[in-house]
Amino acid sequence: MGLTRNGKKGSVRRATSSEGFGSASTYSNTSSFGSLADLGNDNGVDDLGNISVVVRVRPLSEREIQRNDDTIIQVVSHEQIMMRPDVRPNGQSALSGAQSTFNQTLTAKTFTFNSVFDQTATQSEMMDKSGVAKVIAMAMEGYSTTIFCYGQTGSGKTHTLTGPPHLDKPNPFSEEHGLIYRAFVHLFDRLKENTKSDCTYIIKASFLEIYNEKVIDLLNLSTFKKPLQVRWSRASGGFYVENLFTVECEEFDDLLAVLEEGMRNRAVGSHGMNDYSSRSHTILTVHVISELQASEEGVYLSRHGKINFVDLAGSEMTKKTNSQGKTLEEANNINKSLMVLGYCISQLSDPRKRNGHIPYRDSKLTQLLSDSLAGNGITLMVACVSPARSNLSETLNTLRYAARAKHIRNKPVVVMDPREALILSLKRAVMALQEENVHLRNLIDLEKSSSQQPERPLTAVIRSSSTEQVLLAGAATDTPRFSELPAHEAHQLLHSLLQENRALRKENADLYSLREALLRQQEAVTKHNERLIKQIEGKPIRTSQPIMTFLSPDGPSKIEPTNGGSVSARTSPLPQLKRSNSLTSISGRSSLANPLSQSVTLLNQQSPTMGLNGTGILPMAVSREMTKRGFNASKSADSRTSNDIASESLDNDRASLSPPQVYGHRKKLTDLKIDLNFVPKKNKVNKNISLPSPNKIRASSEQPRIRAMSTGTPNGTAGREY
Ligand SMILES: Nc1ncnc2c1ncn2[C@@H]1O[C@H](COP(=O)(O)OP(=O)(O)OP(=O)(O)O)[C@@H](O)[C@H]1O
Incomplete structure (x- = not known):
């Protein structure tokens, strides 16, 4: 023994x-x-x-x-x-x-x-x-x-x-x-x-x-x-x-x-x-x-x-x-x-x-x-x-x-590094916000194109955004592996991602406001336009120029008098033309010389609720955002005359733009909750950061919790290595 x-x-x-x-x-x-x-x-x-x-x-x-x-x-x-x-x-x-x-x-x-x-x-x-x-x-x-x-x-x-x-x-x-x-x-x-x-x-x-x-x-x-x-x-x-x-x-x-x-x-x-x-x-x-x-x-x-x-x-x-x-x-x-x-x-x-x-x-x-x-x-x-x-x-x-x-x-639970879990979730949030951002920009660009502004490539629009620097900063810091970064750089990366995230959220919120303003504006214009149509139904109009642009769900259409002669309101092909796609060129010039345009402008001046002020200038907040995005605000007043009838299609468009849909992909991020026990020394980070399941962590319908682990002291064993 x-x-x-x-x-x-x-x-x-x-x-x-x-x-x-x-x-x-x-x-x-x-x-x-x-x-x-x-x-x-x-x-x-x-x-x-x-x-x-x-x-x-x-x-x-x-x-x-x-x-x-x-x-x-x-x-x-x-x-x-x-x-x-x-x-x-x-x-x-x-x-x-x-x-x-x-x-x-x-x-x-x-x-x-x-x-x-x-x-x-x-x-x-x-x-x-x-x-x-x-x-x-x-x-x-x-x-x-x-x-x-x-x-x-x-x-x-x-x-x-x-x-x-x-x-x-x-x-x-x-x-x-x-x-x-x-x-x-x-x-x-x-x-x-x-x-x-x-x-x-x-x-x-x-x-x-x-x-x-x-x-x-x-x-x-x-x-x-x-x-x-x-x-x-x-x-x-x-x-x-x-x-x-x-x-x-x-x-x-x-x-x-x-x-x-x-x-x-x-x-x-x-x-x-x-x-x-x-x-x-x-x-x-x-x-x-x-x-x-x-x-x-x-x-x-x-x-x-x-x-x-x-x-x-x-x-x-x-x-x-x-x-x-x-x-x-x-x-x-x-x-x-x-x-x-x-x-x-x-x-x-x-x-x-x-x-x-x-x-x-x-x-x-x-x-x-x-x-x-x-x-x-x-x-x-x-x-x-x-x-x-x-x-x-x-x-x-x-x-x-x-x-x-x-x-x-x-x-x-799956044990993962809290910093990396945070980075990943931020990355995903940023990506979702970027997508959302591009989507919103596209929608606003659609409106812009209907007002005949010269189209800027989307990339150019993105580059001009206020978040450009942050996005670039984010991209630059993506290259090294996070775990290899020294602490201060890792901190910087986190900081820049959070900044980027914030900037994107803010910009998206601004874009939503802008979009709402434009839609309100267009609604008002549509109403006035209807009144205008009723007015002109009683009077013959003489014009030698193309006068209107339509945006139908099927694409842009245009009304153009076929022979430059007078169009009788009674026999006006307007209702048919509104539905027609057979019309040819699109007018970029809706001139004040045009009696119809004049009528619209006049009505606009009478009704500030239309979104334009008395001189045909957009409200400050909207025009500021338009200028920032490369729209010419003064031209917008003109373009409104062609924009107005486009509101019909934009109504349809709006239906597809309801916030739940736009945010749909972001909501998916909440599918999986992480119990992230990561609390940086000073700033408490949201513990319930959303993270879509990276892969099949668990086969059952109940999702697993993902718990973060301190890298310094793994549970049960830790310490020196040799
Ligand atoms: N399934 C088996 N087939 C053949 N021999 C076995 C088997 N299980 C145990 N033995 C033998 O029984 C003896 C005791 O087994 P073992 O030392 O593994 O027990 P133990 O439970 O670890 O005991 P202790 O708690 O005292 O360490 C060993 O000689 C071992 O080879």
Whole structure:
């Protein structure tokens, strides 16, 4: 009995192929990879929000066989497990009738889980059918995920996660590798498949243990003497380990080296029930940081997914394990922390208690697992049990806790960099506003063209806008990746985007006012025009010039006397002409010499409500905006005579211009709310920034929340890198 800690120098080196480490491709992976939409299906993670629980029954151990222990576990189906302590393998009752009636422990009990694996299940089956592949997929999507093994000492937790004790070095040809090695293989296979996409991935890993309530970095031996501190991060809303080494793993072998180093340094001891018993809880975290180009303008969106592999030390009855001295102290600490974990699980699984106080702080283990248990992550629990009658009460306990854990609901969120989320949402808002701006300009230009002003190209109009400088400034700052910008430049970029956003909003509001003014103006002109038409119906008009321009929904039309002679109002073709498209040229000159124009001008002078003042000049606000946009305000008075009849088509146009439609695309931005916990030091940024779903974050109709994460202190792990 005793503690073994292989204290080699705590550096993580890259394993070479001569050491027999296989590359990711050397291991054949048969697990099927489902899309997020498949999460509701078989094999593991059944519901995105609930903790997924699978149970593995190990075979009877040598010791148990020698003791003539019998099996009390029956795997009824892929999802059901039954405890039959009441019967012996030969079918006889285990106890006398009186005892079995009163002894609840000895009654048969059935439990249902996401998957159940019997004694014959291989490591490969565990990988393929427990839902690990889906957990990895979620981590790659940016979720924080956890796979943890729970159960009494000697129940097969380490065997399931890493393999049997004799497999001390990863061997690519071994079938005995546990879930961690297989998950690494799967992860790198997926990363390879993704190389063609726009997404780039960075893999990092850390490995810690909680030994006697002390947090030790298994990749940094100096922490054996000076344990690390668990801190609360307000930014990420979770606990993290200060100064934990996080190693960048460019290759599969790097990740294996981390695993090997950690396994070598973890505390292992022997006792009456297990020769290689874990004396600590270990957490191996693989960070999957993805960078996706979210827009063509160089905005990158990074997500921080991770997979925690948690190998808990098993609960032990110290009488059974014959623990003494150091091993006894270890056992007490293990049991205490597992008791807190059990208590947290039962609180969280009770709908009446889950919103109350959960005592995470009562142990380091629950502090570090808090996010996995009831936070924003996705969790797969592998409950390991012994089939032996001698472990009846421990097995029952494990199954009861596992059944409770199934009821715990998490709120999975994608973790992304708050600054990048902000930039992205601002970019999208700016793009929407720009589109809206161009749309409005087009509509106003349409009116302008109906008044026969020389057309300016749209680009020229845009360039003359008040936002030109801001837009250009925005474009210039798009080029570098945001994450690469120094803080002050990033701040400037944010500032310029916000400015641009504000300017565009203001300009759009001005354009709306202008448009409204013009429409009011035209309505008035239409009314006067109708009166004018009634007037001229009674009088013959002599004209030698084209006199009017119409804008019909089908395009511009013109009235032109065919022979320059007089047109009788009674026989005037006006009503027909108004509907006709067959007329030829368009007059650009509506001269005051024209009696009709004169009449219109006269009426205009009589009625300031028409939008023109007595001298035919536009109201100040409108003319200022027209001048700014390159209209000639004085000419506008003239052009009004041709503009007026165009109001008919503009009425139609207005119907299509109702604000909800114009803003339609912006409204879509509110489809998805981000719970963005990003508060810059001085200026509080709107937390509910809208962000259209960049891709299929979640298959269900309910959209996921996207929570921002402090880049400085990732939840659970953070700190130095080497
Ligand atoms: N499914 C299995 N098939 C074959 N052997 C197994 C299986 N599960 C466990 N074992 C063996 O049983 C022994 C105890 O398993 P293991 O060390 O994994 O238990 P544990 O739950 O991690 O215990 P502890 O909590 O004490 O660390 C090991 O020798 C292991 O190889």
